[in-house]
Amino acid sequence: MTHPVLAATAAAGVRLCYAENWVYAPPIQRARRLLVACRAAVYFLEQLMDKGLLDHVKTVGPLFERRLRTLALKHPVIVDTRGVGLMQGLQLAIDAAPIVDTARERGLLVNRTNEKVVRMLPPLTIEAADLDRAVDI
Numbered sequence: 001m002t003h004p005v006l007a008a009t010a011a012a013g014v015r016l017c018y019a020e021n022w023v024y025a026p027p028i029q030r031a032r033r034l035l036v037a038c039r040a041a042v043y044f045l046e047q048l049m050d051k052g053l054l055d056h057v058k059t060v061g062p063l064f065e066r067r068l069r070t071l072a073l074k075h076p077v078i079v080d081t082r083g084v085g086l087m088q089g090l091q092l093a094i095d096a097a098p099i100v101d102t103a104r105e106r107g108l109l110v111n112r113t114n115e116k117v118v119r120m121l122p123p124l125t126i127e128a129a130d131l132d133r134a135v136d137i
Contacts (some may be wrong), residue, residue, distance in 0.1 A: 068135065089119045
């Protein structure tokens with residue numbers, strides 16, 4: 001179930017949010033779900049903007065990108081690296097399925113978004129040491 005959310009600041013300290021539930025539910029259930037979705041969105045935005053999460057992502061994202069570019073230089077099967085911040089992909093010269101399977105067996109969850117693309121999307125709270133371990137897998 002998804003809850004698209006839009007959040008904005010209307011006045012000092014006042015936050016409005018709107019979420020739409022695409023699955024039918026009686027109005028009272030929808031209202032409760034919308035309130036939960038709105039509260040979750042507000043909490044996330046507070047963490048992102050006020051608690052340093054955005055600064056953390058701006059720090060570890062470029063580290064991740066550099067590590068993947070270094071990995072690509074060592075392994076000719078990696079044709080290209082692409083992405084922004086912590087959302088990264090490796091374009092391969094071969095089918096990505098065996099790479100995804102091997103990574104899973106070694107404890108790293110990645111996915112194949114195209115026949116030859118491995119996508120990595122770690123949590124925004126990931127630490128640099130954990131990124132290093134992931135790239136080493």
